[in-house]
Amino acid sequence: MSSGPVLEGVLAIHKPAAISSAQVIRDVQKHFNPSKLFEPWLAREQEKRDAEGHNQKRKRKWRGRRETSVKMGHGGTLDPMATGVLILGLGSGTKQLGHFTTECTKTYETVVLFGAATDTYDTEGKIVGRKPYDHITMPMVEEALAKFMGKGMQKPPIFSALRVQGKRLYEYAREGKEVPVEIQERPVEVHELEMTEWMEGGSHKYHWPQREAEQEEKKFAEKALHLDPSETEAPKVDEEATAGAKRKRDEGEDDAQAPEEESSSKRPKAEENIPTEEHDEKSKIDDAKVDEDSSVSKQDDAAADPEEEQPPCPAPACRIRMKVTSGFYVRSLCQDLGAAVGSLGMMTELVRTQQGAFELGSNVLSYEDLRQGEDVWGPKVKSLLEDWNGKQKQKADDEAA
Template sequence: MANIVEGVFAIHKPPGITSAQVIRDAQSHFTPSSLFAPWLQRESDIKTAESNNQRNKRRSWKSKQPLQVKIGHGGTLDPLATGVLILGVGSGTKALPQFLTCTKSYETVVLFGAATDTYDCEGKVVGRKAYGHVTRELVEEKLRAFRGEFMQRPPIFSAIRVQGKHLYEYAREGKEVPVEIQERKMNVEAMEMVEWLEGGSHGFKWPVEEAEGAVKNMAEKVLHLSDVKGEAAEVVGEVGESAKRKREPASSSSEVTDTPAESSPKRIKSSPAPENDAATAIKAEPAESSPKRIKSSPAPESDAPAIKAEPTETSCPAPAARIRMTVSSGFYVRSLAHDLGAAVGSLGLMAHLVRTRQGEFELGRNVLEYSDLKEGEGVWGKKVEGMLRDWQGGHEVSEGGRDRGGRRHERSAAKPAARAAVRRNSSSDDG
């Protein structure tokens, strides 16, 4: 059938919503559109031509659902994060696993002086530590250890499974993980600080809510606050009343939208946990020794807009650093913020995150703006069609994975490997 468009494109995810919500929003615009009417007609014709046996094999609840444009994503972004989100349409969903294993580029802001249970500014504060000694020169020196190959421990708020249970479930219940969370080998092609933000000169802030009880005890043991060099981290509960009165209110930019549990498991009480479509099982084995670090080239210049936060009267007194990186699949930017805080003898959390590039898609070059969806098909239609046809021109796209008779192809030997790649790499900050 002519004029059928399907394939892969990228959209600029805004802050405050989940990756699953972006898919639902795209479907709500794509399904009634004229651009995807031929695709929907083909799918409807194929279902009509199915035999009775084929219809019976399909689950009843699926057959009752209205037909929608098929869309999937190639690696999630936390609600806090913005940037490149890969979307596959129709048969393009079969190409999404390759984006879970490609390199990705990020720009993040690390705020020093405090740590949270989630390693970011949307969690609950579990510790505070002096930051007056943290300088640009010190941070640049310590960043060298995060280039090349090194070992990284995943955060407690991830979908990794330990003894059949997600790590975020242990955190949500305030329970200690029964085994040590094993470090993983990561590769960083480039890592550099692109902006130093003195305390009081920016708008990034520590969270206002403090962890209590079981959550605090879990954090002390699991988040390795005792590993911070220098003086022991000041754990919540030991902070004096005078210090509490000085805490700034949370920034409005940290607010997130509630989402269904199946797409984005909730964090402790009301804070949403990172969204993940798959989880990775880990074993309680001794951590590998750190591999030899390798030299990396400077991070490439990006056309993406710089991360900015305007200073206010209640600006955080602690310094922050904007860091640009190109990393391998499975890298946790939140863990980098936590580990960098420890490396400089303080504490650190991720205050902002933008994925500027994933595979061949890069902000400012070939990514659809999310706001274009609300402008109607007259605005997004030509852009999406052009992106999908460009993809079709450089990649082989099958007709929905079916042969000429409308029958779906049998699973190939390569698909289990692709699904395994999804499980291995879907639990990082980007997915």
């Protein structure tokens, strides 16, 4: 066995946008597997495999598990569009991931854009309905937010990764079929909820998606989201205001408020969250019980819109911060908030700033550190794992006392 301590436990990494949580695990394993830091762990694992009986080796070979890899899983998935704290369990640490998916609180920052709804409740989907938004004001939204505080019930999004009778909900939706059982609301609790920024229409960078859902999908959404069929029509755009805004941008009069344009052709195709080969059984709990940020498969959306300049979105938007229990769907809150102010809403940004004892800017590994090499990320990973294990030992000692 290689010399040095066998490192395993739990740490957190700052997930970037545009990749799935499962891809983060693959990327981290790619750096950890050949490293000096995890040589002792891999050597120990290989010794265990060498000592296996014939049937165990045969079973492993049949499953395609031939190469030894650092065992890893995550404690609550994040959408490809989302960023922030992603909990990773390494080795025996995968057995502790259940705490992060079912027990601890999480803090999020999100941006809600009003006036339209999509099949995925966010800007990565296709528009299934629209409603007026001119009446929405900052005080109105703040008053509506107060109603979501405390304990309550929340219904998961139709296009979530939850399973109903062995099939994911979005698969029923994609096929235009009725879900065979009523989607049950689940108990959730909101400990903190506040608006941190209000953005008037035309003053922000956010946009509704340019893609419209097919009629079959809209009909499904009308029932699921309780939309009036007339609300799926394209909105009337104030052409004079739009032309004026474009003229100002061309003349360089409002650079400070010019939107950061992002072509849908640059949007990544979301991936379904699939556990890695070495994913521990307990960490697979996300497959059966995902929380708010479940990765949504949108394979039928691979065709991208042509890149074109978009005028500022005329609908207002707001940034909100919340601290919630596990099992809370942020995208559902955005959808419900839109309905609460007599319109529709969708999630345009999501950052998980805290989960359990891990918080951005404090004890979370930067994803960019991986690219700097083991000399950079190695000491940080070692310190994070030692800190986690030290606190776990202290906790066990306190409980035993």
